[in-house]
Amino acid sequence: MNTDPPAPLTTRRGLLTSAAALMGTGALLPAKAPADDKAMSMGHDMHGAGAVKMSAHPKAATSTGRTETLHPEGVRYRPVTTPNGMTMPWKMVDGAKVYHLVAEPVTHEFAPGLVAECWGYNGRVHGPTFEAVEGDKVRIYVTNRLEGPTTAHWHGLLVPSGMDGVGGVSQKPIEPGETYKYEFTLRQHGTFMYHSHHDEMTQMQLGMMGMFIIHPREPEPNPPDRDYALLLSEWKIEVGARRPDPSEMTDLNVFTFNGRCFPGTEALLARKGDRVRIRVGNLSTMSHHAIHMHGHVFKVVATDGGPIPEAGQWPEITVHMPTGSTRTIEFTASNTGDWVMHCHMLHHVMTQMGHQFGNVIGVNTDGLDKRITRLLPGYMSMGTTGMADMGEMGMEVPRNSLPMVGGPGKHGYITMGGMFTLIKVRDTLPADGGDPGWYDCPPGTQATPAAEADLKHDGIVL
Numbered sequence: 001m002n003t004d005p006p007a008p009l010t011t012r013r014g015l016l017t018s019a020a021a022l023m024g025t026g027a028l029l030p031a032k033a034p035a036d037d038k039a040m041s042m043g044h045d046m047h048g049a050g051a052v053k054m055s056a057h058p059k060a061a062t063s064t065g066r067t068e069t070l071h072p073e074g075v076r077y078r079p080v081t082t083p084n085g086m087t088m089p090w091k092m093v094d095g096a097k098v099y100h101l102v103a104e105p106v107t108h109e110f111a112p113g114l115v116a117e118c119w120g121y122n123g124r125v126h127g128p129t130f131e132a133v134e135g136d137k138v139r140i141y142v143t144n145r146l147e148g149p150t151t152a153h154w155h156g157l158l159v160p161s162g163m164d165g166v167g168g169v170s171q172k173p174i175e176p177g178e179t180y181k182y183e184f185t186l187r188q189h190g191t192f193m194y195h196s197h198h199d200e201m202t203q204m205q206l207g208m209m210g211m212f213i214i215h216p217r218e219p220e221p222n223p224p225d226r227d228y229a230l231l232l233s234e235w236k237i238e239v240g241a242r243r244p245d246p247s248e249m250t251d252l253n254v255f256t257f258n259g260r261c262f263p264g265t266e267a268l269l270a271r272k273g274d275r276v277r278i279r280v281g282n283l284s285t286m287s288h289h290a291i292h293m294h295g296h297v298f299k300v301v302a303t304d305g306g307p308i309p310e311a312g313q314w315p316e317i318t319v320h321m322p323t324g325s326t327r328t329i330e331f332t333a334s335n336t337g338d339w340v341m342h343c344h345m346l347h348h349v350m351t352q353m354g355h356q357f358g359n360v361i362g363v364n365t366d367g368l369d370k371r372i373t374r375l376l377p378g379y380m381s382m383g384t385t386g387m388a389d390m391g392e393m394g395m396e397v398p399r400n401s402l403p404m405v406g407g408p409g410k411h412g413y414i415t416m417g418g419m420f421t422l423i424k425v426r427d428t429l430p431a432d433g434g435d436p437g438w439y440d441c442p443p444g445t446q447a448t449p450a451a452e453a454d455l456k457h458d459g460i461v462l
């Protein structure tokens with residue numbers, strides 16, 4: 001087990017700059033640079049797809065999970081936002097959209113306190129979100145900067161067989177240092193994904209995946225006001241370890257939206273009345289997820305098989321996400337407030353410490369604790385009244401691990417972490433697109449301790 005302290009985190013600006021240099025246009029830079037922008041050597045030399053330098057031990061890029069927006073000019077669709085992620089830059093060459101995907105080691109932060117050595121793309125876990133339009137001809141260069149072979153598979157896309165990216169079936173694996181070219185025309189629209197399709201279990205459980213959004217050729221007559229993409233995945237990271245364990249089959253212990261655990265997940269924002277689309281994809285290696293949203297009713301409007309005709313859409317508050325699938329949900333943000341969105345398989349809103357200890361709920365452990373303290377000073381049995389206090393107590397957690405649950409909220413400790421985020425619906429949102437903070441409930445709209453007079457009035461006898 002590697003217990004080295006986490007490497008210092010720096011920003012993604014370096015990669016964006018080199019990506020923009022590759023694409024040859026300043027228009028690919030984000031509209032707003034991060035405030036704490038620092039130059040950073042990414043070990044990248046992206047002057048051209050064929051001019052990639054390899055070192056024997058590639059230096060890991062560093063991914064902090066910050067959202068990087070890309071709003072290219074001249075597009076006729078509303079760009080998708082990938083919370084904690086970014087959109088893949090491209091350039092037009094002779095009528096084709098050209099992308100450069102770089103498979104490489106990435107030092108990734110899941111949430112403050114947990115950093116691991118993962119594998120990803122273009123310096124991120126997960127890889128950037130591809131965005132294109134039905135009918136586009138795309139040319140995707142895939143460079144392998146890992147120490148083992150890989151491929152890139154376009155999950156759900158209707159491509160020629162030889163472009164399907166399955167190692168051994170449709171192509172030879174891309175060896176370290178090699179760059180392969182994929183080229184095809186997009187024949188459909190919707191929400192798709194991409195991932196390694198060589199040594200799949202290892203490479204995907206180390207993070208090698210991303211989303212691929214194709215907008216319809218004819219612009220939508222009534223596009224949503226907000227369009228978000230969330231990719232679900234799962235990991236095994238032993239407490240204190242720096243490397244996710246890809247061989248784990250059942251006891252996955254870190255569950256993520258776009259590679260992040262709450263409180264590392266960025267909230268999804270909406271103005272009251274906005275129509276909101278959320279494109280959810282699941283590339284967890286072993287789990288399906290039940291993604292549940294509060295405060296609103298949504299409809300599942302599309303799968304990765306295509307749009308669902310309106311007559312076939314039905315209202316839901318939880319969408320089942322089989323692994324290997326996408327589901328696109330839409331709703332009108334009619335209800336102001338802070339609304340949670342999380343996996344309803346409740347071990348998936350726990351993190352590393354949430355498993356593998358004896359059940360002592362309801363047990364008086366006073367005497368036991370005293371006896372054990374003689375051998376282990378500071379010992380305390382955990383969870384005698386439940387697990388809620390296991391983050392709240394501010395208990396020291398082992399180095400490079402997350403508390404079992406959540407983080408601080410407006411009204412106390414939030415007892416969920418992992419695959420958990422917030423949808424913040426407000427009458428007005430900050431002009432800079434930033435997080436509006438916690439919701440202030442209008443008077444009379446919040447649960448409070450019951451007053452004596454109310455109990456008496458309603459005949460509640462305690």
Ligand SMILES: [Cu+2]
Nearest residue numbers: 289343345348
């Ligand atoms: Cu789940």
